[in-house]
Amino acid sequence: MIDIAANLAVIHERINAACKRVARDPDTVRLIAVSKVKPAELIEAAWQAGQQLFGESYVQEFRDKAPLVSSPVEWHYIGGLQSNKVKYLRSKVAMIHSVDRLSLAQEIDRQWTKEETPANILLQVNLGREASKSGCTEEQLEAFTRQVVQLPNLRIRGLMTLPPNFTDPEAVRPYFRRLRELAKQLDGLQLPNLAMRELSMGMSGDFEVAIEEGATLVRIGTAIFGERVRKSG
């Protein structure tokens, strides 16, 4: 049996140690437990162990599973998103991390028209220029941001990236550093409705490096819930 409480305790220790190395307050780093492909019971077990934020990557799975979780968890949507599925996230997620194109931003804006508060979103940047990953390019980011800030029902809270997979976490460091620089540049534009407070970066294999480079949201799955059986789509 997987001991989720023990895994969470180890991760918190590692988060604290990474924060200490760069003199950061650990309260500035929030842990998102990535529960995709994992059953509601494991989410409840993590909640019992004190975990409050959960990340999901597949809309259909999220739709089916969220009603089975009775604890008041905070859901973050972190996966690829087709515009026609945005409606299933409305009123349910605290943040969408994967906004990478104007048509998607426009659909979220449309779906949130009737909500009392705007949608909290992150812009996803494909720093490694990988065809297999979503995200706008660095070159597109400023123009994209200028368009998104005009949508009244959205609030850009920061940036997200999914860097190339390397076995050595140090190899990913420049990508994390770059995301922080880009966020700073965008903040410098002083656009309305824009405060780059969040950097969503770092997963099981590299979250400590991400924290050293400024991550405020780390998305960790395997190190909490164990390996995932692969699923396509």
Ligand SMILES: *Cc1c(COP(=O)(O)O)cnc(C)c1O
């Ligand atoms: C699955 C996933 C994660 C978690 O990855 P682990 O290596 O299991 O920690 C983080 N971010 C995104 C966007 C994911 O899809």
